Amino acid sequence: MNSEHTSATETLEEEEEHKWREVILPSLIPIVPEPELEKESGERRRGRDILIAIDHGPKSKHAFDWALVHLCRLADTIHLVHVVSSVKNEAVYEATQGLMEALAVEALQAAMVKTVARIVEGDVGKAICKEAERVKPAAVVMGTRGRSIIKSVLKGSVSEYCFHHCKSAPVIIVPDIEAGEASVISLEKR
Secondary structure (H helix, E strand, O other): OOOOOOEOOEEEEEEOOEEEEEEOOOOOOOOOOHHHHHOOOHHHHHOOEEEEEOOOOHHHHHHHHHHHHHOOOOOOEEEEEEEEOOOOOHHHHHHHHHHHHHHHHHHHHHHOOEEEEEEEEOOHHHHHHHHHHHHOOOEEEEOOOOOOHHHHHHHOOHHHHHHHHOOOOOEEEOOOHHHHHHHOOOOOOO
């Protein structure tokens, strides 16, 4: 498939060895009463872009949930990014489209934010950093694989790569769900 041949449900683009495919999500337009937005000004009224790296695992879902609860606010836009080895694999595209549609609905219902989605081909860490450079988000949110420190240092990790190489936005690495609330910094006085 080349960039000249597209259908209503997909686009395939290539730029400097960076292949990607938009995921067309159902039209979910947040209906926000005017007075709510009128109270906001500047960046809060325009909203921010937040990039969330996702896959089909529970740790990715936990990072997505964390972003909705702790980071997203009215008028923000979530950019879901899933990195694959080939954007032409229809089975992967359809499974990822279903996941992204479900997450878009959840984001709208839970945080009143809109969602855009993209499947990107390539090395996971490099592709996430390249997407962050394109989107210029307020933050890049991602989960961890839950590897031990030693395994991460020896084998490397995507979150570690992004933490060191993503220059266009701060990277938020959400701890494993097993870390519980102890992983969330509390500003309350005890």
